[in-house]
Ligand SMILES: NC(=O)C1=CN([C@@H]2O[C@H](COP(=O)(O)OP(=O)(O)OC[C@H]3O[C@@H](n4cnc5c(N)ncnc54)[C@H](OP(=O)(O)O)[C@@H]3O)[C@@H](O)[C@H]2O)C=CC1
């Protein structure tokens with residue numbers, strides 16, 4: 294099976310190194326600026342130590358399986374370069390809600406699946422990532438025909454030593470991760486604190502509860518049934534990742550765009566659509582937009 298991984302950042306480098314070092318035929322599709330460095334090889338350090346020399350390309354070759362591992366706001370552009378052959382599966386691995394639907398509208402819903410990744414990977418430099426911890430990748434598709442073909446993806450990941458499972462309801466699986474991301478990511482990005490501090494400061498713990506409970510009302514109004522309690526699960530994720538600097542805190546520190554639109558912004562949009570007020574998520578979204586503005590406007 295010919296596999297391509299699009300996006301040579303934290304997650305893409307990690308998945309590619311694991312797949313390639315297990316003997317699978319993998320191409321890492323990157324930006325032009327990164328190609329020379331990546332052609333010397335890629336490596337994962339930390340919780341696993343793996344090196345690999347996958348094929349490197351700057352456009353997506355004909356593939357049976359494509360893993361798209363770019364930020365939520367880059368998914369549309371990244372999938373535009375994919376010309377899926379009949380039967381090909383494109384797994385869009387991202388946090389938040391929306392990008393997989395954008396991908397389906399561009400390349401056709403008969404190819405698109407979603408991956409919800411519970412990894413903790415930090416980008417150290419091109420071809421060099423650090424794994425803090427890894428549990429599993431949850432796979433699924435809203436298209437029943439695609440969902441029936443996902444066992445090949447699970448098997449490829451398992452062959453690479455990665456845990457994977459196919460969810461019956463991928464939207465519920467996305468919400469389960471979303472509850473934690475909408476609380477942890479922006480509140481740590483605004484305060485500059487590590488994840489664990491959200492349980493140490495009573496006012497922040499209350500804010501986390503308000504943000505998550507609001508989202509839980511939105512998902513309930515949409516008929517989403519999750520297998521976890523939204524708030525208890527968020528507290529668990531905070532405890533499990535207490536030493537982490539969240540990805541959004543890293544984004545604002547590096548003056549990069551954040552994924553707020555696919556996280557709290559999406560909760561607000563869906564709340565409006567389903568008649569559920571979301572004042573906490575509205576406020577959090579506005580504050581992150583302000584930080585993005587400050588970081589991107591020269592002289593502020
Ligand atoms: N890192 C983690 O541990 C986890 C991340 N996630 C989610 O996974 C997604 C990816 O995250 P992460 O890997 O951290 O992000 P990164 O920013 O580290 O990596 C994304 C990479 O994709 C590149 N890229 C963007 N568009 C294209 C394109 N069209 N063609 C080729 N390359 C492209 C980017 O280049 P450039 O930077 O030059 O734009 C960057 O190198 C996000 O939604 C994130 O929330 C989920 C779970 C865990």
Ligand SMILES: CC(C)(CO)C(=O)C(=O)O
Nearest residue numbers: 477534537538539540541
């Ligand atoms: C789980 C969490 C919050 C860990 O930091 C994460 O997914 C992120 O930082 O984006």
